[in-house]
Amino acid sequence: MQFRVDRTGGIPAYVQLAGQVREALRLGWLKPGDRLPTVRDAVAASGVNPNTVLKAYRQLEFEGLVEARQGAGTFVKASLRSVDPEVMTDLRDHLAHWVLRAREAGMNDEGARALLGAVLDDKDTEGER
Structure with a gap:
């Protein structure tokens, strides 16, 4: 998964990142058990602050879509896919x-x-x- 952030729009970066994860879940590009990019990798790819990535991941965790595992990373917990x-x-x-x-x-x-x-x-x- 490669994050991208549009700085020209009025949508906060953490909302964009979380939305991209949801989109990947809907399309089946991410499945339960898959690991999300590390905060460091997400920062390098998108150019945002580490706290922005953490905020996006916390939002997804609050929604029950991912889970953070201490020392291992953030993993997909649920799918949003509704079509075969x-x-x-x-x-x-x-x-x-x-x-x-x-x-x-x-x-x-x-x-x-x-x-x-x-x-x-x-x-x-x-x-x-």
């Missing part, structure tokens, strides 16, 4: 194809995110969820 891995792979492939089509049509990433968000928020697709 094969289904997730199929959905990812379809979405990757859609993104490729959108880019070929001249849509930039910001436009694609806006369109995806609009579809997710669309009341007409609620019954299909």
Whole structure:
């Protein structure tokens, strides 16, 4: 897992880090038993203060998603995955194809995110969820 922090937005760095762990859990990139990067490694990758990483890890621990083991590190305790891995792979492939089509049509990433968000928020697709 490689952390990244967007300093241009108004979202605190610890919230971004915790969100990235949650995202990795939802997508199945992290599973129970996996070790999160050490604070030192997370600091080196993201350029944030060690206390910021610790705050993110404490938040995740409070949520019951990770557990700190003295002298061993921080480990994933729970999963947020709600879809079968094969289904997730199929959905990812379809979405990757859609993104490729959108880019070929001249849509930039910001436009694609806006369109995806609009579809997710669309009341007409609620019954299909």
